[in-house]
Amino acid sequence: xxxxxxxxxxxxxxxxxxxxxxxxxxxxxxxxxxxxxxxxxxxxxxxxxxxxxxxxxxxxxxxxxxxxxxxxxxxxxxxxxxxxxxxxxxxxxxxxxxxxxxxxxxxxxxxxxxxxxxxxxxxxxxxxxxxxxxxxxxxxxxxxxxxxxxxxxxxxxxxxxxxxxxxxxxxxxxxxxxxxxxxxxxxxxxxxxxxxxxxxxxxxxxxxxxxxxxxxxxxxxxxxxxxxxxxxxxxxxxxxxxxxxxxxxxxxxxxxxxxxxxxxxxxxxxxxxxxxxxxxxxxxxxxxxxxxxxxxxxxxxxxxxxxxxxxxxxxxxxxxxxxxxxxxxxxxxxxxxxxxxxxx
Numbered sequence: 650x651x652x653x654x655x656x657x658x659x660x661x662x663x664x665x666x667x668x669x670x671x672x673x674x675x676x677x678x679x680x681x682x683x684x685x686x687x688x689x690x691x692x693x694x695x696x697x698x699x700x701x702x703x704x705x706x707x708x709x710x711x712x713x714x715x716x717x718x719x720x721x722x723x724x725x726x727x728x729x730x731x732x733x734x735x736x737x738x739x740x741x742x743x744x745x746x747x748x749x750x751x752x753x754x755x756x757x758x759x760x761x762x763x764x765x766x767x768x769x770x771x772x773x774x775x776x777x778x779x780x781x782x783x784x785x786x787x788x789x790x791x792x793x794x795x796x797x798x799x800x801x802x803x804x805x806x807x808x809x810x811x812x813x814x815x816x817x818x819x820x821x822x823x824x825x826x827x828x829x830x831x832x833x834x835x836x837x838x839x840x841x842x843x844x845x846x847x848x849x850x851x852x853x854x855x856x857x858x859x860x861x862x863x864x865x866x867x868x869x870x871x872x873x874x875x876x877x878x879x880x881x882x883x884x885x886x887x888x889x890x891x892x893x894x895x896x897x898x899x900x901x902x903x904x905x906x907x908x909x910x911x912x913x914x915x916x917x918x919x920x921x922x923x924x925x926x927x928x929x930x931x932x933x934x935x936x937x938x939x940x941x942x943x944x945x946x947x948x949x950x951x952x953x954x955x956x957x958x959x960x961x962x963x964x965x966x967x968x969x970x971x972x973x974x975x976x977x978x979x980x981x982x983x984x985x986x987x988x989x990x991x992x993x
Contacts, residue, residue, distance in 0.1 A: 711730060724927075725924045725925075725974075727921045728919040730919065731919055731965055733919070734919065744786065745800065747801055748843055750844075756846065758888045768903035774906065775970070777811070778814070783962065783970070785962035786800055787962075788867035788868060797829070798841055798842045801837065803938070804910075804940050805989075806824075808906060808907040809857070809991045812991040813881050813993055827863045830870055849883045849886045853884070855876075860880075863878065881992070893984075894983065895978070895982070899975075901988055909987050910940070912935055912981060912982060914980070915931075916930060917959075917966075923972065924947045925974065925980075941986070942958050947972070953975040956972060
């Protein structure tokens with residue numbers, strides 16, 4: 650039996666080695682050049698050739714899929730091999746940390762009177778001095794393949810930061826790490842996901858510290874919240890809609906500012922430009938938390954869109970943002986759209 654096992658193991662090892670060699674033989678010089686360009690741009694360094702070969706194989710696979718999508722010319726958006734192009738599927742999944750739930754989470758809904766208000770046809774809050782710079786939810790820069798499923802904390806802080814700035818005139822960024830470390834009793838799970846509205850329930854009771862004093866680590870540590878380092882509070886939060894009414898979300902963005910949403914981001918990893926619209930995107934299931942910061946209409950595709958702020962760094966997408974088709978519940982954009990009322 651031992652001899653048979655050894656023979657089987659040897660056979661498998663040869664098959665794996667042949668597969669690697671076959672993949673390398675199937676590459677062309679352009680793909681090798683793209684890999685070298687990618688390594689240089691994103692400062693990739695590897696301990697040995699085997700590790701680099703594994704990352705290169707992943708990069709080539711993604712590069713080919715991206716090229717195929719762009720060359721098809723059938724889509725309203727384009728893809729690009731960004732800083733995640735050599736990440737495995739499991740590593741990419743670390744960037745999506747919203748805890749989806751089909752259970753009703755109690756909360757008020759904004760009054761339908763908001764739909765009677767006059768609002769602009771187009772709005773871009775990125776132009777406001779109160780919009781903070783795009784952040785990155787991954788871990789330390791010297792660990793490029795590590796992510797933290799903390800997207801919900803960034804979706805929670807942005808609306809508070811924006812409202813605080815409007816009221817005080819000063820933009821102060823708040824601590825996502827505070828929420829990662831301290832909001833478990835409210836239903837969140839640190840780097841394993843959570844919801845913006847659960848974060849606001851915590852902030853209502855405890856307040857939130859500033860990012861300067863409680864900096865981001867990208868991993869769950871001991872709660873070090875300090876009441877003396879008051880960064881802001883939340884008096885209440887509400888749903889923008891509970892009936893997939895995107896016109897209500899539009900009115901809330903124009904009236905109150907950024908709105909946190911739950912989204913299906915499975916096909917977002919390499920988004921580059923254009924209006925994201927895909928039949929593969931779920932309109933019921935979500936796995937990521939982001940923030941709507943505006944809306945408009947694309948002159949090329951004639952599609953209405955949302956301007957959505959992500960937490961994957963400014964090198965991703967359009968300066969850290971993505972345009973998503975509006976009015977069709979694309980990627981379940983209206984499933985859980987919530988906003989807070991902040992106080993200071």
